[in-house]
Amino acid sequence: MGGQACVFYGAAEFSRDCDIVIPANHDNLQRLEGALKELQAECIAIPPFDPEYLERGHAVHFRCHHTDAMGMRLDVMTRMRGCDEFAVLWERRLSLEDADGATYELLGIEDLVMAKKTQQDKDWPMIRRLVDAHYEEFRDSPNEDQIRFWLRESRTPEVLIRLASSHPVLLREVLARRKLLGEALSGSRSAVQQELTREELAEREADETYWQPLKRELEQLRFKRRTSKQD
Numbered sequence: 001m002g003g004q005a006c007v008f009y010g011a012a013e014f015s016r017d018c019d020i021v022i023p024a025n026h027d028n029l030q031r032l033e034g035a036l037k038e039l040q041a042e043c044i045a046i047p048p049f050d051p052e053y054l055e056r057g058h059a060v061h062f063r064c065h066h067t068d069a070m071g072m073r074l075d076v077m078t079r080m081r082g083c084d085e086f087a088v089l090w091e092r093r094l095s096l097e098d099a100d101g102a103t104y105e106l107l108g109i110e111d112l113v114m115a116k117k118t119q120q121d122k123d124w125p126m127i128r129r130l131v132d133a134h135y136e137e138f139r140d141s142p143n144e145d146q147i148r149f150w151l152r153e154s155r156t157p158e159v160l161i162r163l164a165s166s167h168p169v170l171l172r173e174v175l176a177r178r179k180l181l182g183e184a185l186s187g188s189r190s191a192v193q194q195e196l197t198r199e200e201l202a203e204r205e206a207d208e209t210y211w212q213p214l215k216r217e218l219e220q221l222r223f224k225r226r227t228s229k230q231d
Helices: 003-008 026-038 051-055 086-091 109-115 123-138 144-153 157-166 168-175 181-186 189-230
Strands: 017-021 041-044 060-064 073-077 094-097 103-106
Touching (some): 003 017, 003 123, 109 123, 144 157, 157 168, 181 189
Parallel strands (some): 017 073
Antiparallel strands (some): 041 060, 094 103
C-alpha cells in the first residue's frame, strides 16, 4: 500500500520500507506474528503491536533483521484515512505473480491514490505519476471507469483539459464531485493548476486533522514510556 506498490504500478519510488494493510482479526494477526518471527522483526518506536492501536488507525512499525531483509522497515495498518474497510479494499485489489510464482496483492490503483493523499510532500508528485502512468497505459482504448478515474484523480492540467474536451458527458457526471473540472472545460492550464493546488491543500489539512488525536495519543505513550524508565 506504499512505495513498493507504486513500483509495481510503474510509478517507481525507491523505498527500503514496506507498508501493508491487513485485517486485524485474531487468526490473521497470528499469521502476521509468524511472518514477523521469520523476518526476525522487532517492534520499534510506538505504539506497541496491539490490535487496539491498529483498529484506531495507528501504524505499527517494525525493523527486520533477517539477512534477506536486513534493515527493512515494515509498517502495518488496518485502516487508512479516506479509504474503505479492508474487505472492500481486498475486493478491488490487484494480484500480480512473478516468474517464481510468488503472488503480490496490491491496493487497487484508486485506493492507492487515496492512501497517498497525506501531509507528506513526496506523496503528491507520486499521485501524479501513478495516474499519469495509468493514463499512458490505457489512453488509446479506455473504458468509462478508467476515464472517470482520470477525471477524479489526475493532477496534470493538460490531461484534464484533454479529457474534458474528449469526454464532456463523463466530465459532467464527475463535475459535482470535483469542481475544478469546470476550469478544465475552459481550457485554462493556469486556472486548473491553481485549483489543483487548492485541492491539495484541503487534503493535506484533512489529513492533519485526522492525525491530530492519534498524535496526541502517541505523545501520551511516549511520556508513559519515559516516566516508567525513570522509575
